[in-house]
Amino acid sequence: MTFPNPPDIREATAARQGSDPAISPAASSVVVEARKLSLVYPTADKPVTALSEVDLTIARGDFVSLIGPSGCGKTTLLRVIADLERPTSGHVAIEGMTPEQARLKRLYGYVFQAPALYPWRTVERNVMLPLEIMGLPKAERQKRAREQLERVGLSGFERKFPWQLSGGMQQRVSIARALALQPDLLLMDEPFGALDEITRDHLNLHLTQLWRATGKTCVFVTHSIAEAVFLSTRIVVMSPRPGRILDVIDCDSLPRERTLDIRESPEFAAIAHRVREGLKEGHSYDD
Amino acid sequence: MTKRVLPVTVMTLLLLVSWYVGAAWLNWPQAVETLARAGNPAGFGDVLAQAYAMKRPILPTPDQVVVELWNSLTGYAPTSPRNLLFHTWVTTEAALTGLAMGLVLGILLAAGIVYTRTLEASLLPWVIASQTIPILAIAPMIVVILGNIGLTGLLPKAVICMYLCFFPITVGMVKGLRSADPLWLDLMRTYSASGMRAFWSLRLPASMPFLFASLKVSVAISVVGAIVGELPTGGQAGLGARLLSGSYYGQTVQIWAALIMASLLSVALIGVVRGLELVLLGRADGR
DSSP states (O other): OOOOOOHHHHHHHHHHTTOOGGGSOOOOSEEEEEEEEEEEEOOSSSOEEEEEEEEEEEETTOEEEEEOSTTSSHHHHHHHHTTSSOOSEEEEEETTBOHHHHHHTTOEEEEOSSOOOOTTSOHHHHHHHHHHHHTOOHHHHHHHHHHHHHHTTOTTOTTOOGGGSOHHHHHHHHHHHHHHTOOSEEEEESTTTTSOHHHHHHHHHHHHHHHHHHOOEEEEEESOHHHHHHHOSEEEEEETTTTEEEEEEEOTTSOSSOOGGGGGSHHHHHHHHHHHHHHHHTTTTOO | OHHHHHHHHHHHHHHHHHHHHHHHHHHHHHHHHHHHHHTOOOOHHHHHHHHTTOSSOSSOOHHHHHHHHHHHHHSSOTTSTTSHHHHHHHHHHHHHHHHHHHHHHHHHHHHHHHHOHHHHHHHHHHHHHHTTSOHHHHHHHHHHHHHHTTOOTHHHHHHHHHHHHHHHHHHHHHHHHTOSOHHHHHHHHHTTOOHHHHIIIIIHHHHHHHHHHHHHHHHHHHHHHHHHHHTTTTSSSSHHHHHHHHHHTTOHHHHHHHHHHHHHHHHHHHHHHHHHHHHHHHHHHTO
16 A cells, blocks of 8 residues: 655654744745746646736735635635645745745645534544644643634634534634644635625634734735725735736735724725725626 | 334334235145145134144244244253354354455555555456356355365355455445545645545545445345355354255244344344444534
């Protein structure tokens, strides 16, 4: 029986053990850098260009949202950063490393569209999964899992199974699981897309507080303008087919500390307007 | 509960009635003959009573079978070859050993097929072809070949059981090992987990519901395999031997008692598998 996997993964894993990603030397303030990044999917009839000449720089501590209509390649861009897809051409660096090196060093935590919890594991054991793979001792795993579950407000749910939790709670567990790795970089792919608006508001507030408390760099994919403006320090507007960047909007006019009230402010409206204009320019509203 | 009890009771009653009618119809000519030989005047009631009390009926009545079961279970010590429990245990032993062997073989084959493309192309046709050979044809051959190299008793029977058992397990586990959600696999990749780790922590647990579905089929055919395996050995012990000696001496009541015992055994073993499934997966299943 063989388990095909490049041997370098295990070596890199072994080299990584014991060192803490949080105290790795911060070489520069640039966390993610993409230059002329393109990705073309070969399909049966004609190749589909998912990303076309994307240039993007994400600084440490930023909360960057990628916004655009469905099929604009925002998820693809996130997956390229996470080394879940390989670009056709161009260059991308995470902390000065290739995406593969960054993945092997477990530099990022990834939150998917769906909670993607393993149904046979309890909430706590789901959060402990990445720590088991890292080879942490049991006591440490449990400690970290408890901490992160507390951070997302789910203390007391450790022994529950995923099906016993609501959709919003499941997604919070998946955020706790990503945080348990203690990554500097958090990649989130429409984590709240499937939730109702009330739950989504609640989780947005939770997420922005979490981001401020931890100082992590976040890349957040969404198709909600309000969500993007509320959470972000910078918003990247993307257009569909081929996926390219139309506009990068700084949200400096909003305070770093966000409450739900800021959504009524004129600054908020101005940024939302600019995002909408950007999307219009990219013919996102065309049929 | 009552919704279930009523249909089951009605069906059982119908079955019993048709059984008695069938027994009277099939045993009638024999009963008439017996009475004529004794020279008694035979009315309808006499013939019917005789048809239901034959020593070697074509079709014994349910009460005859129950009495035979009761006598052979309680009349002798459980270790005596005259006790049906002794034979049931011999068959169970072979069936369970074969099931265990089939389980190991089935899982190994499935893992090979899932992980190696060449095995899928080369092995799967043979796995399917193996089940097109009638077990009645190959069982004596297995007994002869294994007997020739000095293996007798339990093992040849277990090998026949294994031959029948591994197939549903292989088919179920191939599907089960591939059942992991793509997001769950992506998650393993973001943790840069090794192939081995992904197998133990993801693919194998994800396949468990499929395994138990296959096991329920396998355990029943394993009993059939053990009985078939007992036929060519000349019938010293086991339910198959009981069937064989019953048919040698025209002991139809004994045959029916062994048949009922065999089906009770299958039902009990399926019940054990179901119980294990509930204990192991019940809470995670959410049902």
